[in-house]
Amino acid sequence: MDSNPLAFITVDTADKTAPYQQVRQQILIAIAKGKLKAGTKLPSVRALAEQLGLAVNTAAKVYKELEAGGAVVTRGRHGTIVQASDDEGSVAVADAASEFAAVATRWGVSEKVAVQYVKAAFSSQV
Numbered sequence: 001m002d003s004n005p006l007a008f009i010t011v012d013t014a015d016k017t018a019p020y021q022q023v024r025q026q027i028l029i030a031i032a033k034g035k036l037k038a039g040t041k042l043p044s045v046r047a048l049a050e051q052l053g054l055a056v057n058t059a060a061k062v063y064k065e066l067e068a069g070g071a072v073v074t075r076g077r078h079g080t081i082v083q084a085s086d087d088e089g090s091v092a093v094a095d096a097a098s099e100f101a102a103v104a105t106r107w108g109v110s111e112k113v114a115v116q117y118v119k120a121a122f123s124s125q126v
Contacts, residue, residue, distance in 0.1 A: 006036075
């Protein structure tokens with residue numbers, strides 16, 4: 001197994017999207033597309049921060065948000081492990097979310113406001 005399953009992750013400093021959001025989106029898409037399988041152990045927060053030239057707190061925020069969304073789980077000394085599956089629905093949702101985030105960023109809509117739009121859309125589906 002690759003010693004760094006996140007070697008493909010990059011941060012585009014010219015992108016208006018916050019670095020932690022770029023990294024989080026790339027990881028979610030990799031999970032959805034099956035590039036990162038359930039059970040894959042991710043690098044430590046410090047290793048990820050060093051790899052990408054980010055602050056340790058920024059890398060920690062990536063993992064914290066992924067864990068809050070159920071994509072990964074942190075098991076103390078055992079590290080952070082991928083939990084999500086690679087089903088077709090997840091791929092479609094990850095792709096749509098990535099596109100939505102890009103459009104929101106392009107138009108200067110904050111993450112907080114964009115999430116409110118998503119919540120409103122879910123409410124209208126009931």
